Each structure stands twice: as C-alpha cells, then as structure tokens.
Amino acid sequence: MTPKRILIADDEPLYRETTAEFLREEGYECVCVEDAEDASTVAAEHSFDLILTDLNMPGNLKLEWLHEGRTRHSQIPMIVVTGVPSIPSAIESIRLGITDYLLKPVKFEELLAAVEKALSSAARQTWATASVESTNPGRYPSTGETTFNDNLANESPANNSLANNSLDGEATSSVIGSCESMAEIKRIVQKIASSNTNVLITGESGTGKEVIARLIHRLSDRANHTFQVIDCTAIPESLFESVLFGHVQGAFTGAVRDQTGLLRASDGGTAFLDELGELPAASQAKLLRLIQEQTFTPVGETESIRVDTRFVCATNRDIHAEVESGQFRRDLYYRLAVIHLELPPLRERGDDITLLANHFLKLLRPKDSNVKSFAESTVQCFHHYRWPGNIRELRNVVERSIALAQSNVIEPHDLPRPLREPSVSESLSVAELAEVSRDEALDTADRTYLKTLLSKHRGVIASAARQAGLSRQGMNKLLKRHGIDANEFRQTTDF
Numbered sequence: 001m002t003p004k005r006i007l008i009a010d011d012e013p014l015y016r017e018t019t020a021e022f023l024r025e026e027g028y029e030c031v032c033v034e035d036a037e038d039a040s041t042v043a044a045e046h047s048f049d050l051i052l053t054d055l056n057m058p059g060n061l062k063l064e065w066l067h068e069g070r071t072r073h074s075q076i077p078m079i080v081v082t083g084v085p086s087i088p089s090a091i092e093s094i095r096l097g098i099t100d101y102l103l104k105p106v107k108f109e110e111l112l113a114a115v116e117k118a119l120s121s122a123a124r125q126t127w128a129t130a131s132v133e134s135t136n137p138g139r140y141p142s143t144g145e146t147t148f149n150d151n152l153a154n155e156s157p158a159n160n161s162l163a164n165n166s167l168d169g170e171a172t173s174s175v176i177g178s179c180e181s182m183a184e185i186k187r188i189v190q191k192i193a194s195s196n197t198n199v200l201i202t203g204e205s206g207t208g209k210e211v212i213a214r215l216i217h218r219l220s221d222r223a224n225h226t227f228q229v230i231d232c233t234a235i236p237e238s239l240f241e242s243v244l245f246g247h248v249q250g251a252f253t254g255a256v257r258d259q260t261g262l263l264r265a266s267d268g269g270t271a272f273l274d275e276l277g278e279l280p281a282a283s284q285a286k287l288l289r290l291i292q293e294q295t296f297t298p299v300g301e302t303e304s305i306r307v308d309t310r311f312v313c314a315t316n317r318d319i320h321a322e323v324e325s326g327q328f329r330r331d332l333y334y335r336l337a338v339i340h341l342e343l344p345p346l347r348e349r350g351d352d353i354t355l356l357a358n359h360f361l362k363l364l365r366p367k368d369s370n371v372k373s374f375a376e377s378t379v380q381c382f383h384h385y386r387w388p389g390n391i392r393e394l395r396n397v398v399e400r401s402i403a404l405a406q407s408n409v410i411e412p413h414d415l416p417r418p419l420r421e422p423s424v425s426e427s428l429s430v431a432e433l434a435e436v437s438r439d440e441a442l443d444t445a446d447r448t449y450l451k452t453l454l455s456k457h458r459g460v461i462a463s464a465a466r467q468a469g470l471s472r473q474g475m476n477k478l479l480k481r482h483g484i485d486a487n488e489f490r491q492t493t494d495f
C-alpha cells in the first residue's frame, strides 16, 4: 500500500523536523515547509492525504492559509497545531472544518492518534462522496439499494426530504442489516424517532452510530431542520462554551466580533454529539445545564437563549463503566440516555456481513469494472475475521479488493493478509512441539505475539511497542528479524 502523504507547515524548525521524523518512522511520507506561501505552492502542485499546520507563521497571520486550505483543498483533512492558542482562531478553525486543534507541546502519541483519526475520517468522507455520486437525483441509486450520504458534515434542511413518512421504510432500509439485533434497533428507531427523547448510541468504532443518528433525525419531525454534528474531541476544553454557545464582541481579549455558536444552528433540529465519552468534567457540567434548561448564554451575554434541540449522542467507550468510576456524570448520563441503543460489532451480525459486502461492492465498483462477485471462500474469510474496525473496515476491504481483483470474482488472494489468515496464531500443535527445538518454539510464540499485537494496534508500531514494553527501535528490530511488515496490519484497519 502506498504510504499516506502528510504536508507539515510550521516555522519552528525543531518541531517540524522532529514531527516529520516521528511520522516517517510510523510509515508516513512527509513534506515540510516553513511558511504559508510554501505550503500553498506545494499543496497546489502535489497531492497530500493530510495537512498538519501551525497557525502563527508567516503568511497566515489572518488565517489566510487556513482559509485557502479549507476552500482549495477541502477534501484534505487539516490539523492545526499551535503554540499560541487564541479563542477566535480556534473558533474560526472549527468553523472552517479543521479536523483537530492541538496545542504545543503535543505528545507524539496524541499527534499520532489525531493523524490516524483524521485519515480515517477522510476515508469515510471519500466514501460519502462516492455514495452521493452513485445516487440518482432522487437520492437513491438506481439499483434500489440505498446509500446513506451519512458523512457529509451537516445535513442541510433542504436535504432532509426523507422526513416524509411515506419514505420511512426506504430510509430505514438504507441502513443495511437484517440480523436480529439490527432489526430490533431499526424497530426502536422508527418508534422513537418522532418523540423528542434524547438518545445515546454506543458501540465499537465503525459500527454505524452516526448512520443511526442520522436515521433518527430523518425519520423525526425535525428532519427539515439541521442535523448538527458536534465532535466533542475537536473542541478544546477551554473553548467549549464559546464554540457551542457563541460569544459577543469584547467578551474576552480577541473577541473582535459577535460569534454565534454551533448550538444556535441546531434550533428545531438535532445536535449529534459525537465521541461524548471524551468530554472533560467541566464541559460535562455545562452540557448538563444546557440539557436541563434548554437554554444557554453566549459568553459575555446576560440574556439566555432558548433552543429546541434534540440531543443524540454517541460514544465507543464503555460509558456505564465510566459512570461507575465517576469519570462520566451520572446525572448527565441519565439525561442523555433516555433511550440507549447498543450497536453490535460486525462480527456478531451473521449474514449481514455478506449483505454489507455486496452492498459495498455495488456501490464502490467503478462503472468500467468487471468485478461482479465474491468467491465463496472469500465470503468465508469475511465470516472468520474479527473486524476490529467494523463496517468502516469492511467498506475499505471491499474497495481495495475491487481494485486488486485479478478476475471478475474477488478471491481470497485479493484480500489483505490478516483476512486471509484470520487467526494470526501460528501456534504449533503438541505433536509439532515435540519435534522442534526450544528456540524454534519460542520464536513461533514470539511471532504470534507480535502479529496479535500489531493486529490489535492496527499496525501502529509506537502503540504496539508501548504495550510490549519495548522501544520503537526495539520493536522495529524484532519485526525485521521475524520478517513481519507492520503495514500489512494497517491495511485492514485503515478505515
């Protein structure tokens, strides 16, 4: 797989070079520039998968480069890393749709997590675009099988024609899945969509929490209003109120004009609080007040504003455990989880795996491709695999296999290695153990351990090394000795 390309724009040479070196060790290709002008030129001439940029650097003093990056290169996720945080610039960054806003000094692990997250969201976005392209103007693809344009940032009211009750069935069937647990979830969604109750959706990453949130919105009476996505991880704690509630001119140094917050847009509609489990305690308290009173006060304002918003929240954390351990407020949990939907992981959805794979095959197959189906043995591989990245991972695997297929049928050899070898274990049977040397037995166990670890950490050497208690260099040496390529474990989970 070709490495992802990252453009690093920062006028601090030390930060720039150490970041690039670290990311290169993780398998990324990095290009460094020292100011906005160079960033603009290089971004226009080369393709990148991600932009990591400073704010306070020559050529970006009025956020010109940030604006350019978000308009001319809107498909490339952008992460801001700044040593001089300011509320207006943070709000503007979030408004412009930057993927993350990090404060220097940033820990490498945090940076890596943000990079991986941004790249995986971009992959989702790409698919969303593919979905839109393959749908007919009436929103549904001519195959009759629907796609859910579920990852467009915020659903504009004009797009919400699915509110129409006669389309309920179609909207629901756009969420592929007929196993018992998904059928039950769809049934509950249909029942509660038009009530105003808040909903909490939990489940592993990639199980379709946002898809279900959008379905709830579309089936509700709020469908003609905005579906406002609020990614809790993208809002720095100190800016929670400003970003959500807005502020008035002069409310604090740098508040040069009034700014409406994200919440105002969701009046009459639905606010989707994604990654709720990441909210720090202070922000949880502010959110609780908002939900209890359905009012908020912009920073610097005295009058409160009433909003009519339904809250649908999602998290892939074990929120019960967090409530029990005191990390998440119990009172807030009860307010938000009036209805709690737990989405099953893909590996527990039985034949839905095949349904979804066929759905993605139809959806993602280029018009001129002659790839038509999966071999029976390929379907078997799908059923034996654990799918740590769930449906998002399946979509990526199908897309990749279409591109690599050597005939019109997708065979197991077209799949990434971990799918072909679902059990990364190469353990020896007792009979075999009796025949090999101790070194050979230990070597086999070590290889199994390393593969399991890489599989769990999705090929990210730094986190695998951390768990193993090794340095990155030590881990790299071991992998080299065993001939294991960490990238192979990235492929399936690059979702």
Ligand SMILES: Nc1ncnc2c1ncn2[C@@H]1O[C@H](COP(=O)(O)OP(=O)(O)OP(=O)(O)O)[C@@H](O)[C@H]1O
Residues within 6 Å of the ligand: 124, 127, 148, 150, 174, 175, 176, 177, 203, 204, 205, 206, 207, 208, 209, 210, 211, 212, 274, 314, 315, 316, 391, 392, 395
């Ligand atoms: N039932 C489904 N039918 C069709 N596509 C689905 C379904 N569920 C999920 N998907 C697709 O899988 C991908 C992941 O879905 P989504 O973003 O909703 O997951 P998530 O649980 O919110 O993920 P995360 O926790 O990482 O934010 C998207 O591309 C989405 O369209």
